[in-house]
Amino acid sequence: QKKLLEQSQETHEFQAETGRLMDILINSLYTQKEIFLRELISNAADALDKLRFLSVRNPEILGDKTELAIRIEINTEEKSVSVTDSGIGMTKNDLISNLGTIAKSGTTQFIEAIKGGNVNLIGQFGVGFYSCFLAGQKVTVASKNTDDDQYIWESQAAHSFAVSKDPRGNTLGRGTQVTIHLKQDAVEFAEESTIRELIKKYSEFINFPIYLKVTREVSKQVEEESEQQDQ
Numbered sequence: 001q002k003k004l005l006e007q008s009q010e011t012h013e014f015q016a017e018t019g020r021l022m023d024i025l026i027n028s029l030y031t032q033k034e035i036f037l038r039e040l041i042s043n044a045a046d047a048l049d050k051l052r053f054l055s056v057r058n059p060e061i062l063g064d065k066t067e068l069a070i071r072i073e074i075n076t077e078e079k080s081v082s083v084t085d086s087g088i089g090m091t092k093n094d095l096i097s098n099l100g101t102i103a104k105s106g107t108t109q110f111i112e113a114i115k116g117g118n119v120n121l122i123g124q125f126g127v128g129f130y131s132c133f134l135a136g137q138k139v140t141v142a143s144k145n146t147d148d149d150q151y152i153w154e155s156q157a158a159h160s161f162a163v164s165k166d167p168r169g170n171t172l173g174r175g176t177q178v179t180i181h182l183k184q185d186a187v188e189f190a191e192e193s194t195i196r197e198l199i200k201k202y203s204e205f206i207n208f209p210i211y212l213k214v215t216r217e218v219s220k221q222v223e224e225e226s227e228q229q230d231q
């Protein structure tokens with residue numbers, strides 16, 4: 001299965017400027033890892049706004065997935081955090097162009113702002129997504145737009161990313177799910193108390209409901225031990 005996925009994956013180099021920007025972002029903001037959550041919540045809200053705007057003119061775009069919401073899930077076993085929205089979603093080409101290139105102009109101002117430590121400017125350049133690599137050693141983005149099948153984009157930074165059709169099929173219905181596989185020094189973001197506090201901090205101006213789900217898989221080993229104690 002793993003081999004199959006690798007064969008079906010297309011690997012892409014980040015556009016050179018994107019790679020440089022990611023390096024600067026990660027090197028200058030490594031002490032403020034938590035901003036990844038602010039950027040993901042903000043991107044999710046933007047994608048929901050885009051959908052809501054389009055649905056005013058053609059309501060059928062909502063299909064049967066009419067709820068516009070953001071779901072955050074932490075998995076304490078796998079040390080991952082995911083942010084899922086039922087927004088407009090991205091096609092395969094959107095994933096490659098939006099996440100692989102800095103299509104926005106003004107990247108030099110962005111770099112000056114980051115070097116000056118002005119983290120609030122990140123979102124304005126549409127590149128907040130790369131802050132995921134402050135906390136994540138690997139980032140996976142699954143997305144479903146009405147114009148395409150569901151695709152997966154995956155990267156471990158290091159200047160390249162892979163795109164493949166999602167072998168799970170259309171599990172999202174519509175929208176985007178960003179999953180961050182946390183770095184060893186960022187596992188605090190898989191703790192419920194940490195995430196609850198950050199959601200409160202960064203959801204003040206968000207006009208969509210944000211739900212939190214905590215998945216705690218107790219490893220098989222521990223269950224067996226507890227059974228022995230009971231006997």
Ligand SMILES: COC(=O)c1c(O)cc(O)c(Cl)c1CCC(=O)Nc1cc(O)c(OC)cc1O
Pocket residue numbers: 039040043044047048085087088089090097098099101102103104126129143175176178
């Ligand atoms: C449409 O946006 C998304 O699907 C989406 C989301 O729902 C949640 C997310 O965390 C992210 Cl990162 C996205 C993609 C947002 C994005 O990168 N948009 C974007 C970036 C560009 O460079 C661009 O240039 C033309 C256009 C974009 O929409």
